[in-house]
Amino acid sequence: MAAVVLLCLALTACGGNASGNGSDGRPVVLTTFTVLADVARNVAGDKLQVESITKAGAEIHGYEPTPGDIRKAAQADLILDNGLNLEAWFGQFVEGLDVPHAVVSEGVEVMSIAEDSYQGKPNPHAWMSPVNVQIYVDNMVKAFSELDPQNAAAFEANGKAYKAKLQAVQDQMKAKLAAVPKNQRALVTCEGAFSYLTRDAGLDEVYIWAVNAEQQATPQQITEAIGYVRANKVPAVFCESTVSDAPMRQVVEATGAKFGGVLYVDSLSETDGPVPTYLDLIRHDSQLITAALSGAGS
Template sequence: MLALAAALAGCAGGATDGPAEDDRPVVLTTFTVLADIAQNVAGEHLRVESLTKAGAEIHGYEPTPGDVRRAADADLILDNGLGLEAWFVQFVESVDVPHVVVSGGVDPIDISGDAYEGLPNPHAWMSPVNAAIYIDNIVAAFAELDPDNADDYAANGEAYASEVQAVYDDLLAELDAVPEAQRVLVTCEGAFSYLARDAGLDEAYIWPVNAEQQATPQRIAAVIERVDADGIPSVFCESTVSDRPMQQVVEATGAAFGGTLYVDSLSEPDGPVPTYLDLLRHDADLIAAGLQGESG
């Protein structure tokens, strides 16, 4: 982090990575999901960028000197908070730029188990209900940054929140057909607590937060036992980690591998989830199909 601060001192005043002719205020987010939500609120008035690229693992990200330069040149930084970006506190202290925690006001769900017990689960954006809070916080942040366009940000936020609500309604309708005994979402990481709460699902996972080294034989065995006991038809894993531990569950139980869910990152533009709304739809479709025994 000292090296990053030194890099900042040497690069202060440098240009951002965006087009030279684009003089709109720059909003820098910590990961791609936030960037897409923010862009829908910003419309044409702001240039929104993600610090991390599509497919990046956000929990243990290590900022580079180039990241510090981009942050120093931004007009506003948005981060998720709730302990997601463990690296972010020192990083943002290295730059004199306003920043807003977009999860402010969310009712957190605590992690259960291990050294993380009692800490907030950071994946609050996976709840379409919480997404409305994120959108409101971003609308307020943009109105403060650019008061002349505050009405546009409010209108954009309202329209986008309606789209998110429509996805949520579709999710509930899809999952309504899942038998009660099979309403258990089994994933590699416990990243779906908020979505599970919204959808009336129980959850089971191999590790509570994104740390593959926690895929111990004991954890895998516990998930195998749960899948067998409840007759869960399908299990899942996330795009930013290896699915090898979950494939052991598949082999031991005969459950289907329901597919790859997206949480911490969008895909590339030509991939399955180039936007946040696509991410929600993709995950909802896979979960609903898998829990109804339609996977594999």
């Protein structure tokens, strides 16, 4: 990574974009992944050009930036990252770049990872609570207003309108998941990415591995998941879109639980897919979880 950054510095004189404009004349905001890009576009409106480093479907934890990514970052006016150790590669990525960046999770009430080698470290998936994303929005409004002061009022208005949508989706999610029977209120997934969602909805969370950076499930992890599903008669289990569901399929085969479907966390889908926006992601996941745990899933 350091070598790639040095190469970029040598070839492109990496630094803040002197013009302060993107290809269409607007300042450029670069985010680390697609979920942040969608939220940022809602706050920016038509005043800023927002792009994501990673593409739809990419796994964010262990992403390896390309020289092209670094050249793009060097020409940005602002970079947004999630923080909370989500982007393990980010520190080296911005090293040597004279581009301001903002951590959008700043101020979130952080939950800790409960086990594995990551025990005690922050769970980075804070955006899985729309309440937390309202804090993300506030941080974006502040960062955008500092970048482009003449449009600060527009960013404030956009942020307020989007926060209302976030609260509505949060309320809908809680109402949907409240329909899951009490004896079936356990969300079993591949990654421990749903701590904030399960906290908000009053579900128990169980997972095979804590963080996708170590997504090769061990026999012990799979055995523990099988034991939990059997002991608690969990009707359905799930996996995320950015990783292989093979380990969870072993749990299904061993327990007779249904595979409830593919949940989205670390990435949106393409525009013609099931979750082209963050609001769609929350709606999709809550609907899928409710249907599968209530016995209505396929």
